[in-house]
Amino acid sequence: MRRVAIFRLETPISEEDIRKLRVKDTIYVTGTVVTARDEAHKRALEFLRERRRLPVDLAGLAVFHCGPLVRREAGEWRVVAAGPTTSARMEPWGGEFVEGLGVRVVIGKGGMGSKMTEAMGRFGAVYGAFTGGAAVLAAESIVKVRGVEWLDLGLPEALWILEVKRFGPLIVAIDSHGNNLYSDVMRQVEENRKKIYRRIGIKAE
Amino acid sequence: METQEVVEKMAVHLLRLAATELPRDVKEALRRAHREEESENGKTQLEAILKNIELAEKTGTPLCQDTGTIHFYVKAGAQAENLEKIEGALRSATQRATTEVPLRPNAIDPFTQKNTGDNTGRFIPYIHWEIMPGKSIEITAFPKGGGSENACALGMLTPGEGVNGLKRFVVDAVIRAGATPCPPTILGVGVGGGADVALYLAKRALLRPLDQPVPDPKVAEIEAELWEVVNMTGIGPMGLGGRQTALGVHVEWAHRHPASYPVAVAFQCWAARRASARIHSDGTVEYLTHRVR
Secondary structure, X not given: OOOOOEEEEEOOOOHHHHHOOOOOXXXXXXXXXXXXXXXXXXXXXXXXXXXXXXXOOOOOOEEEOOOOEEEEEOOEEEEEEOOOOEHXXXXXXXXXXXXXXXXXXXXXXOOOOHXXXXXXXXXXXXXXXXXXXXXXXXXXXXXXXXXXXXXXXXXXXXXXXXXXXXXXXXEEEEOOOOOEHHHHHXXXXXXXXXHHHHHHOOXXX | XXXXXXXXXXXXXXXXXXXXXXXXXHHHHHHXXXXXXXXXXXXXXXXXXXXXXXXXXXXXXXXXOOOOEEEEEEEEEOOOOOHHHHHHHHHHHHHHHHHHOOOOOOOEOOXXXXXXXXXXXXXXXXXXXXXXXXXXEEEXXXXXXXXHHOOOXXXXXXXXXXXXXXXXXXXXHHHHHOOOOOOOEEEEEEEOOOHHHHHHHHHHHHHOOOOOOOOOHHHHHHHHHHHHHHOOOOOOHHHOOOXXXXXXXXXXXXXXXXXXEEEEEEEEOOOOXXXXXXXXXXXXXXXXXXXXO
């Protein structure tokens, strides 16, 4: 195995770029990132099933699990704070979202499960973990709000189309080769659980 | 100035302080965690956290985009005047802070999914009342993030499981939560009293500063042991592996029914926001958690 490395990706991101990445690598994204949370995922998949075109083409882009805190100043939207939300909630729709819409990087926190890991392996996409709560750090690398769609879902749930510069650091936590850093950590945690049980005087079943 | 005006102005200020600047004890705990973390991924996360705190403070920006559901804990002096005006003042302070700080609108009708847009709604902000002697009023603004709230757990254990069962329940809750509550977290553990009381105590335990020891030695011992074992899980900062899973464990308890052993765990993310102030009877305001310039 090669050593972990730092990669700079620019949208539209190609499959080739993605296949180079391995878990624990660090990436920075420049270009277009689109936010999507629960409601946006639900609606996007409705569009996909009805073969309707989304208001923004996500092919080659990064999707960010985030409900940003925004402010309107002199007729322009500005992102004040934009940390990631828990990605696990998007797991039921995640695989279809990536493969059906051509997303190359999914940014969030807390990781995703086996369905997403399999979809990312098939299609060629990665999951980049951004530090949860580090919302000002994220906002710093958002150059501009290019647009917003589906505002009827409410400010946090809308699709925010963001122009970003060196957005990161993102730790590659799921790569396109079937590796999932969170599952690796949790396997170790299961081993540790047994030790802890012994320590506190609980018999393991 | 009228009570309502004083309280409203102060509460807007508390909400701003809470959203943009962590209390001193939390900042210190995060710096210690960064020093002591050995995992490379974990250290990277803590570095980003410390950088984020600094940026938020410098620019007066909310440190997390999830500015939470707003709770207020009010300790009202029994002889304080105009107590009936406080609720109204806290509601309008919440609306004002939503546009002025700004805060993300986080109050949604659970049936229609409609967002009220100003962080107020039915029972929200939630106000916890306590009566104390005297004329002063102490108010804590406590914005609670959704990610950590989703990890909260309640167990109605059998008395036979006892203290060991309690410890196991806490460890299991932390492992089940994994990365989702944004570790390193603060854990509030409520024991006894009944289901609602245990959950109430668990959340209230999060108000205690991390550097304030608990006076009861038997509780202190359990807190220390729980903290140690939770940090043996290996979950680490943001669940990417490491030693620093919790910044502290706080236990609060009530006597229990002979048939029940309720245990509740409340999770607080690393962005453990809270801000308190006291209004004296002469109308002067004293800030308790933050240095106010």
